[in-house]
Amino acid sequence: MVTDRSPALDRVFHALAHPARRAILRQLTNSERNLSELSAPLRMSFPAASKHVRVLERARLVRRRIVGRSHLCRIEGEPLADASKWLEGYREVWERSYAALDELLEEMKVKERRKRGNDPS
Amino acid sequence: MKNKLTIAARGDREIVMTRDFDAPRPLVWDAHTKPELVKRWLLGPAGWTMPVCEIDLRIGGKYRYVWKKSSDGHEMGMGGVFREVSAPTRLVATERFDDAWYPGEAIDTTELAERSGKTSLTLTVEYESREARDGVLAGPMSSGMEAGYDRLEELLFSLKGTKR
Numbered sequence: 001m002v003t004d005r006s007p008a009l010d011r012v013f014h015a016l017a018h019p020a021r022r023a024i025l026r027q028l029t030n031s032e033r034n035l036s037e038l039s040a041p042l043r044m045s046f047p048a049a050s051k052h053v054r055v056l057e058r059a060r061l062v063r064r065r066i067v068g069r070s071h072l073c074r075i076e077g078e079p080l081a082d083a084s085k086w087l088e089g090y091r092e093v094w095e096r097s098y099a100a101l102d103e104l105l106e107e108m109k110v111k112e113r114r115k116r117g118n119d120p121s
Numbered sequence: 122m123k124n125k126l127t128i129a130a131r132g133d134r135e136i137v138m139t140r141d142f143d144a145p146r147p148l149v150w151d152a153h154t155k156p157e158l159v160k161r162w163l164l165g166p167a168g169w170t171m172p173v174c175e176i177d178l179r180i181g182g183k184y185r186y187v188w189k190k191s192s193d194g195h196e197m198g199m200g201g202v203f204r205e206v207s208a209p210t211r212l213v214a215t216e217r218f219d220d221a222w223y224p225g226e227a228i229d230t231t232e233l234a235e236r237s238g239k240t241s242l243t244l245t246v247e248y249e250s251r252e253a254r255d256g257v258l259a260g261p262m263s264s265g266m267e268a269g270y271d272r273l274e275e276l277l278f279s280l281k282g283t284k285r
Binding site: 091095100103104 | 162
């Protein structure tokens with residue numbers, strides 16, 4: 001099995017899979033917001049928003065601090081950066097292979113043209 | 122046609138890659154099915170060669186690939202069985218790595234479509250479970266660790282001393 005399979009990163013992808021949670025993250029991109037502020041634009045009940053924030057917290061994408069009765073949420077960027085780095089690496093491996101395939105196909109096309117050129121029929 | 126690689130998750134268990142090529146379909150098919158051609162491009166990261174590339178292209182036939190890292194000789198093998206061979210349109214085969222980096226077996230479906238002498242390739246890899254698929258996409262990284270390209274190279278092609 002994979003040596004350090006990461007349940008942490010599984011949680012990130014699960015968290016990102018829901019559009020409401022992505023919307024919450026977008027709202028938090030530049031500022032801290034409390035739960036009421038997060039639930040209003042999504043027309044979501046407070047408990048529903050809280051549930052989504054809990055999923056985001058478990059994925060360590062969002063951190064919550066409680067000030068009086070306010071639950072202030074802010075985005076934590078690092079897990080997202082890690083996830084996208086992996087995917088970029090996976091992509092780079094495949095892009096390298098397909099770039100080599102592009103070159104091979106050019107070679108094959110030249111050979112085909114030469115073959116057809118030599119064939120009088 | 123733009124020749125940009127797209128990678129996306131689809132449904133519960135699939136990863137779908139698409140890529141266009143400036144070549145007619147029979148050439149792209151040959152490049153995917155003739156061992157002397159496959160080893161020219163299916164390379165993996167920089168610094169790896171492909172010393173083994175065997176393809177028995179028929180339903181029930183087997184294929185086997187082994188890559189070797191030049192710097193330390195480390196090898197990574199994979200292989201499978203063909204389930205469908207419909208030249209030059211569709212190729213379906215199972216896939217399993219010697220040192221498994223995802224659980225179970227995957228099914229690779231390669232589909233080629235041609236238009237005006239250019240070929241669109243769609244490669245669908247179907248994993249046994251959503252967890253397996255998500256693990257491939259998410260990668261074997263611990264939260265908080267930097268994962269550079271070198272590390273990907275290590276993990277993707279040379280899983281040694283794996284522990285779970």
